[in-house]
Amino acid sequence: MAGDPAEPPLPSHLRPLDPTPVHTAQLPPTPTRDRNIPASAWVEAPDALLHAGDDLGEPEPTFKRRIGRWLLWRTGPARKADARYVAVDADDLDRILSFRLYPDGSGDGAGPDGRTHDRFRAWKEALRDHS
Numbered sequence: 001m002a003g004d005p006a007e008p009p010l011p012s013h014l015r016p017l018d019p020t021p022v023h024t025a026q027l028p029p030t031p032t033r034d035r036n037i038p039a040s041a042w043v044e045a046p047d048a049l050l051h052a053g054d055d056l057g058e059p060e061p062t063f064k065r066r067i068g069r070w071l072l073w074r075t076g077p078a079r080k081a082d083a084r085y086v087a088v089d090a091d092d093l094d095r096i097l098s099f100r101l102y103p104d105g106s107g108d109g110a111g112p113d114g115r116t117h118d119r120f121r122a123w124k125e126a127l128r129d130h131s
Contacts, residue, residue: 009033012078017062024090029066036062039073046093049073052086061086067124068131070112076101085109085120087127099123 010033018035023043039045039052039061052061053075061073061084069090076083081103089095099109099120111117111126 012036012062024071024093027063027066027071027090031065032063038062044093046088046096048096049086049088052084052098056082056084058082058084066090067127070097070127070131072124072127080105085123087112097127 015032015034015036017038019038019041021043022037022041027037027042038059039049042049042063049061052073053059056076058076061075064072064074064085066072067087070087071090073086073088074083075086083101085099085101087097087099097110097112099107099117101107101120107118107120107123109117109120109123111123112130113126115126117123117126
């Protein structure tokens with residue numbers, strides 16, 4: 001059964017898309033392990049989020065988790081490929097940050113701390129620390 005703690009979570013690329021409409025308050029605080037929530041299912045989704053993967057030739061972003069007040073989404077594969085992570089401030093949906101992840105593992109993204117980060121972990125920590 002999906003979501004059973006005895007079963008390992010599905011890899012993100014194997015999780016089915018769940019197009020059930022969801023409002024901001026309904027986005028879960030922790031990662032979903034049995035499905036992917038596409039940005040188009042988020043009723044309040046900003047247009048910039050819906051098109052975050054256009055320049056990468058990737059499908060629409062899927063929800064990953066909350067980090068404080070930030071809603072984290074990803075378009076593209078999680079590893080060894082072009083991808084973009086997008087953080088949307090749940091309190092101000094016009095405040096959007098992104099982190100570009102490159103196939104060689106390098107990255108680039110402005111954080112809420114006003115700094116440009118080249119490591120994904122540091123970017124996520126900035127999100128956590130500026131919630």
